[in-house]
Amino acid sequence: MPLDDLLAGNRAWAADVVQRDPGFFRRLESLQSPRYLWIGCSDSRVPANEITGTDPGDVFVHRNVANVVVHTDLNCLSVLQYAIEVLGVEEVVVCGHLGCGGVVSALDGKRLGLIDNWLRHVQDVAHEHARLLDSAREEDRPDLLCRLNVVEQVTNVCRTTVVQEAWSGGSRVNVHGLVYGLGDGVLRDLAVSTASVAEVDVRREAAVARLAAGLTSTST
Numbered sequence: 001m002p003l004d005d006l007l008a009g010n011r012a013w014a015a016d017v018v019q020r021d022p023g024f025f026r027r028l029e030s031l032q033s034p035r036y037l038w039i040g041c042s043d044s045r046v047p048a049n050e051i052t053g054t055d056p057g058d059v060f061v062h063r064n065v066a067n068v069v070v071h072t073d074l075n076c077l078s079v080l081q082y083a084i085e086v087l088g089v090e091e092v093v094v095c096g097h098l099g100c101g102g103v104v105s106a107l108d109g110k111r112l113g114l115i116d117n118w119l120r121h122v123q124d125v126a127h128e129h130a131r132l133l134d135s136a137r138e139e140d141r142p143d144l145l146c147r148l149n150v151v152e153q154v155t156n157v158c159r160t161t162v163v164q165e166a167w168s169g170g171s172r173v174n175v176h177g178l179v180y181g182l183g184d185g186v187l188r189d190l191a192v193s194t195a196s197v198a199e200v201d202v203r204r205e206a207a208v209a210r211l212a213a214g215l216t217s218t219s220t
């Protein structure tokens with residue numbers, strides 16, 4: 001039975017952790033104090049902890065198809081509010097990934113069912129940047145839209161009431177945008193990190209200008 005594989009894998013993992021650090025689970029049981037909030041894609045190839053070399057307890061995670069932040073999504077907003085106001089997280093990461101099926105579908109306009117409604121949000125990003133996407137080579141458009149989507153979702157996080165109130169209350173919340181490469185396992189920083197109301201539009205416009213100039217990240 002497939003579930004047996006999951007349970008056996010879990011037992012082996014738990015035993016391995018305890019062997020390396022006997023107090024690990026007892027420490028985590030009594031306190032959750034993650035440093036990061038991760039908003040990423042549901043894609044099974046982009047697990048937040050594994051690709052960042054972090055442990056359980058380090059990263060508070062929200063994932064959905066194509067890492068979208070919508071102002072009426074109570075699920076995502078609740079995660080954001082709980083992370084910032086209750087857990088005291090100051091580093092929020094929006095992470096997209098190259099080869100994202102959700103982004104490709106949004107670009108192609110292929111009908112997949114109910115999820116088409118969710119991907120409309122990514123299509124809105126494509127419409128917003130239609131001229132830039134049209135100027136790119138066809139084979140480069142999916143990855144360009146993936147990067148533009150991260151930039152826009154970082155902006156959306158910054159414009160939520162949760163982050164706006166955190167900033168006005170003096171919190172040092174910093175919102176970052178990363179893109180993960182499925183082909184090499186490397187995270188790219190889109191250099192859109194924003195830590196104040198005054199920076200939101202400036203950082204967004206600078207990031208889009210860099211992408212328009214063909215600069216895909218600070219590290220490549």
Ligand code: ZN
Binds near residue numbers: 041042
């Ligand atoms: Zn994806």
